[in-house]
Amino acid sequence: MNDIEKKLHEIKTSIPEGVTLVAVSKTKPVSDLMNAYDAGQRIFGENKIQEMTEKWETMPKDISWHMIGHVQTNKVKYMAPFVDLIHAVDSYKLLKEINKQAKKHNRTINCLLQIKIAKEESKFGLSEQDAIALLNNEEVKNLTNVNIQGLMGMATFTNDEQQIQDEFRKIATFFENIKTKYPQLKTLSIGMSGDYKMAIDCGSTMVRIGSSIFGARNYQH
Template identity: 65%
Template sequence: MSIGSKIQELQNDLPKSVTLVAVSKTKPVSDIQEAYDAGQRIFGENKIQEMASKWEVLPKDISWHMIGHVQRNKVKYMAEFVDLIHGVDNFKLLKEINKQAKKHDRVINCLLQIKIAEEDSKFGMSAEEATTLLASEAFQELENITIVGVMGMATFTDNLTQVQQEFRKLKDTFDSLQIIHECLEVISMGMSGDYQLAIEEGSTMVRIGNSIFGARNYHS
């Protein structure tokens, strides 16, 4: 099945309340263009400079999402165009995004990455840390960022009960944070292997790559 057909199938399959982020990391511009031609407008990348090089040559109505771990010294390379940064896991990073957004007279949307998995390799803050951040005076002073929701990555496991519990934890965290920060509306959770379960547990945004573009080639 072609990339375009897979995009259309997913768009028909997903509830209207769920946004599809096509994860195009490591994939060539031609693959992204094919997905674009099928109607997809939101693409996710996990390396800032790779995303910036694709932004330069692809249609300008694409909404670029940074879904990987973000290094503060590289924020400047995407501040001009990025639409949503998924992986904000500390206040220093938020301050840097705010600083770089201000240089371009923009307000950049961000998601707080909550650690829901047991794996040490996964980044993210605790629900308590997120609550403290959103309630702080220092956060209120940041005028060039908007926290619009939360993001989480489940443990890489075949144990669907565990994955379900981790997704549920993110939804519970979202609900509690929404009480103190009413403009939260995005719950970014679920990937190719578990997005249907994520949607059942309240996801409003899924990040799907392999099911669209096939397995990634990290050696090209």
């Protein structure tokens, strides 16, 4: 058993049933992803469309590809033929473009609305009010080729565990509150390598784990 398989096995064992593991493979070579694939992992998350498309072209076709990074509307067309879930949807304009490109390929693309929970200015996302307005928008309801299936949030990049927990709890409470009105919302994507256990305790149904599986990222290229 190689290192990636071993780490993957340890993480899968620590995650309760009903929580989906997205292996965040950005900047990692296909050989690393294939190690994870051979160990049974079928969901991979990337944050650059070009890199994800290149990997999709060379790797087995039973993989579910998740776009976890910020998405520019002009890039949607490149991933529309294959992407399974887009995590960071934060505008009607982007939803409309995803719908348009999905339609061309006769597909429905799943989306998560990104809610801004972090204190940092750099993080993207909708306010709770904006997310509700989007879900209530008649034009959004008429987008036949997108399926809004939940929410995603990114906590502040900090060592303050209390702050991270507060941010997770905030989005989890919002998720629980609106699920009653919008039963199609089934996914809460919060938690990464350093804090996924805390995120699961707060109610996460999907965790995005990269460095704990593949090791530190290579940002040289």
